[in-house]
Amino acid sequence: MQAFGYVLAKDVGHAVALLAEHGAKAKILAGGTDLLVELKHAVHNPEILIDISRLRELKAVVVADDGLHIGALATHADIMSSPIIRSMFPALVAAAHSIGAMQTRNLGTLGGNLVTCVPSVDSGPVLIALDASVTVAGAAGQRRMPLPDLFVGPRKTSLKPGDLLVDIVIPKENLGKPAAFEKFGLRKGQALALVNIGASFWADKDKFTAPRIALGAVAPTVIRAPKAEAFLDGRKISAEAMAEAGRIAATEAKPISDFRASADYRRDLIAVLVKRALASAQTRATAKEKELVA
Amino acid sequence: MTDVTMTVNGQTRSASVPPETTLLQLLRDNFNLTGAKLGCDVGDCGACTVIVDGQAVNSCLMLAGQADGRQVLTIEGLASKDKLHPIQKFFENTGALQCGFCGPGVLMSAKALLDENLNPSTQEIRDALSGNLCRCTGYTKMIEAVQEAARLLREETPAQITHARTEATAP
Numbered sequence: 001m002q003a004f005g006y007v008l009a010k011d012v013g014h015a016v017a018l019l020a021e022h023g024a025k026a027k028i029l030a031g032g033t034d035l036l037v038e039l040k041h042a043v044h045n046p047e048i049l050i051d052i053s054r055l056r057e058l059k060a061v062v063v064a065d066d067g068l069h070i071g072a073l074a075t076h077a078d079i080m081s082s083p084i085i086r087s088m089f090p091a092l093v094a095a096a097h098s099i100g101a102m103q104t105r106n107l108g109t110l111g112g113n114l115v116t117c118v119p120s121v122d123s124g125p126v127l128i129a130l131d132a133s134v135t136v137a138g139a140a141g142q143r144r145m146p147l148p149d150l151f152v153g154p155r156k157t158s159l160k161p162g163d164l165l166v167d168i169v170i171p172k173e174n175l176g177k178p179a180a181f182e183k184f185g186l187r188k189g190q191a192l193a194l195v196n197i198g199a200s201f202w203a204d205k206d207k208f209t210a211p212r213i214a215l216g217a218v219a220p221t222v223i224r225a226p227k228a229e230a231f232l233d234g235r236k237i238s239a240e241a242m243a244e245a246g247r248i249a250a251t252e253a254k255p256i257s258d259f260r261a262s263a264d265y266r267r268d269l270i271a272v273l274v275k276r277a278l279a280s281a282q283t284r285a286t287a288k289e290k291e292l293v294a
Numbered sequence: 295m296t297d298v299t300m301t302v303n304g305q306t307r308s309a310s311v312p313p314e315t316t317l318l319q320l321l322r323d324n325f326n327l328t329g330a331k332l333g334c335d336v337g338d339c340g341a342c343t344v345i346v347d348g349q350a351v352n353s354c355l356m357l358a359g360q361a362d363g364r365q366v367l368t369i370e371g372l373a374s375k376d377k378l379h380p381i382q383k384f385f386e387n388t389g390a391l392q393c394g395f396c397g398p399g400v401l402m403s404a405k406a407l408l409d410e411n412l413n414p415s416t417q418e419i420r421d422a423l424s425g426n427l428c429r430c431t432g433y434t435k436m437i438e439a440v441q442e443a444a445r446l447l448r449e450e451t452p453a454q455i456t457h458a459r460t461e462a463t464a465p
Contacts (some may be wrong), residue, residue, distance in 0.1 A: 006296055006313030029357070036316070036355045037336045049313065053360055077349070101425025102403060103340060106349040150326055189424030190338065202393065 001039045005048035012137060015164055018050045020139040024161040026050050033100070033108040034116045058111075058166065061085060072111025072165045076123075079110060089170070090284065091126045091198065092180040098122050098183050101190050104256040111165045114150060115272040117157045118144055118219035125198030126181045128222055129164075129216040130174050135166040142166065151221035175203060177210075177250055178288065180275040180280035181184060193217045194261045195269040199277035201232065212244070213245065218253035218266050225249035228274065230245060237282060239275075246274035250264040298362040303371025309358070315362045318353035319340045321368060329369035329398040333427075340426035343399035344368045350406035352425075369398035372405065381405060384442040390435040396428045401445065404440045412448050414440070 009015035019026060027046040029035055030053055037046055052058065058073035061082045068088065070079070076096040079085055083194065085092050097114065099105055099122050113123045114134070124147070132147045139162055145167070150157050179200035185191025197215035202209040211232040213225040229250040237239050255266035295314070299308040302325060309324045321327045321344070330353055333341030337355040344353045345367040373377045378386070383403050391397045402421060407414055407422035414422070419440045423433060 001314040001316075003312060003314055006357070008359070019439075029360075032357065032360070033337055033355050036357070039314075040335060045394045049357075051357075051360065089297050100337075101340065102353075102406070102422055103343055103350050103425045189421075289393060 001036075001264050002045060003041065004039075006051060007048060008051045008076055011057060011148075012057060012164070012166065014261050015050060015052050015055065016137050016139065016162075018164045019164060020049070026161075026187040028052055028164065030112040031053075031075060031108040033104050034112060040141055054162070061173070065172070066169065068170040068175060068201060068265055070110055070168045072167055073109045074111075075107065075109050076105035076113070077102075088176050089126070089130070089149070089179060089278045091181040091200075091281075092123075093154075094197075095122050095126050095181040095183075095198070098181070098185075098196075100192075104190075110168060114147070114168070115157055115159065115165055117151055117155050117221070119154055119220060119222070120193040120196060122181075122183060122193060122216070123223060124222035125196050125216045126179055126200075127168060127170070128224065129179055129198035129200040130170045130177060130214040131212070132168055133172050134168050137164045138162050138167045144169070146223070149223070158196070163216050174200070176288070178281045178285035180277040180284065182267050182277040182280070184273060192260070195266050196254075197270070197273045197277045199274065199281050203237060203279060203282065203284075206237050208235050208237055208241070211245075213277075215249060215270060215274075218255040220291070221253075223253065225252045225274070230275075232278075239279070242275045242278040242282075243271075245278060246271040249274045260289055296357075296359040296362075298352065299356050300361050300362065300364050300366055302366045302370060311358050313359060315358040315455040316354050317344070317346075317351075317356040317358050317366070320351060320361070321366075327368050327370050330402075331395055331398060333395070333399075334442070338427070339396070340399040340403065341396055342404045345402055345409075348406070348409065350403050351427075367402070367405075369401055372401060375453050379405070379445040384439040384446070385436070388435045388439045388442065390431060390439040392431045393463045396426055400426045400428065400436060402442070404436075406432065408447060409442070412444050413449060414444060416441075427460055 025047040028049045031050045058072045079096040113249050130215040153214040177200050183193045183196040198214040201211040211229045216222045228245040250267040255263040257263045295310045297310050298311045331341035333339035335354050337352045347364050352362045419437050
């Protein structure tokens with residue numbers, strides 16, 4: 001790695017001040033599992049690294065008035081072991097578990113995973129299916145935006161130099177919403193997704209209510225499948241409807257062909273994985289109903 | 295330069311290194327602990343796995359400065375003076391290592407797993423070792439060795455704490 005300066009941020013205010021001072025010459029060091037690889041490959045040549053990895057205030061997972069806040073520095077391992085997330089959103093646990101291997105999950109953070117902004121970002125689809133937004137701190141204060149607005153293109157976010165991702169918020173009306181994650185890679189361990197899917201819906205009187213389908217790795221960024229969602233909205237829950245939603249979603253993606261898979265193969269995967277994700281969310285909805293009855 | 299002080303295998307160690315120094319470089323070049331290996335240098339192969347504050351990490355993806363003030367355990371700290379750690383003993387007994395290059399990393403991943411869970415299923419062992427690439431021995435004997443080590447450690451440990459995996463709140 002080429003030489004750079006290094007400064008340890010003491011708190012969020014300090015980190016924001018350091019970012020304002022150094023602007024585009026600085027890179028933020030969180031888990032480092034992507035950044036250090038990029039520095040070794042000289043993708044970036046920062047003059048200084050601002051190390052935020054010890055800011056415990058950015059690791060918290062808490063339910064507040066407006067919803068569930070997951071600190072940007074929560075590691076994938078933290079998400080897998082958080083009692084709140086395990087009980088409310090097993091789909092987020094599954095997504096975190098699918099990232100890298102144990103060593104990566106112990107260092108890599110949710111915020112870092114989102115900010116690296118690869119099309120196959122495994123943290124993305126479930127969060128988008130749960131209408132998550134992100135809080136960004138900058139010199140002008142904090143602002144909130146829907147997660148899809150963070151993603152601009154492959155490895156490109158809407159963050160400006162000086163911006164710091166603070167937390168990820170799932171709105172309170174979606175707390176406990178049945179959701180599921182599906183991923184298909186070429187191996188079980190340490191594989192990039194050929195396709196990853198997030199899906200959620202409320203099962204209201206046996207009808208799909210507020211259905212969400214998010215598709216990863218099949219467009220420049222994670223995308224929703226609005227036609228498939230519209231098809232499901234208000235329709236009676238059935239395996240046939242899930243399969244048809246999968247077929248519709250496959251037409252909404254713009255997958256590429258590369259050495260991992262062809263575009264046609266990825267479209268076929270979308271149809272299968274959307275169906276599976278919806279079925280898995282349905283299983284979760286049924287389990288929750290049983291909990292309520294009991 | 296970045297000044298770092300950390301506990302490595304129970305001993306306090308200090309160094310002053312350029313900020314871009316990885317923990318792996320610090321361990322190997324400054325502390326002369328060459329058990330952790332430089333394999334891919336990008337976090338894919340796991341040959342550089344060490345345990346920092348109880349968690350297995352790729353030391354090639356951590357800056358030395360990020361380990362300042364922390365507890366680091368490397369393969370050199372696994373055995374006691376007169377006795378191999380059960381994981382080492384059963385890797386030897388089952389012939390779970392041939393060339394051995396991946397070994398220090400594999401054993402530290404296994405250690406991190408067994409520190410949390412003395413009753414791992416085969417799937418949990420496979421999952422814990424999935425970040426450690428072995429290209430000559432393969433994993434069958436490694437999994438067997440971890441199962442045997444877990445069995446011995448369970449026998450040596452009071453029953454009530456054999457499944458010590460906690461679902462701790464994220465800090």
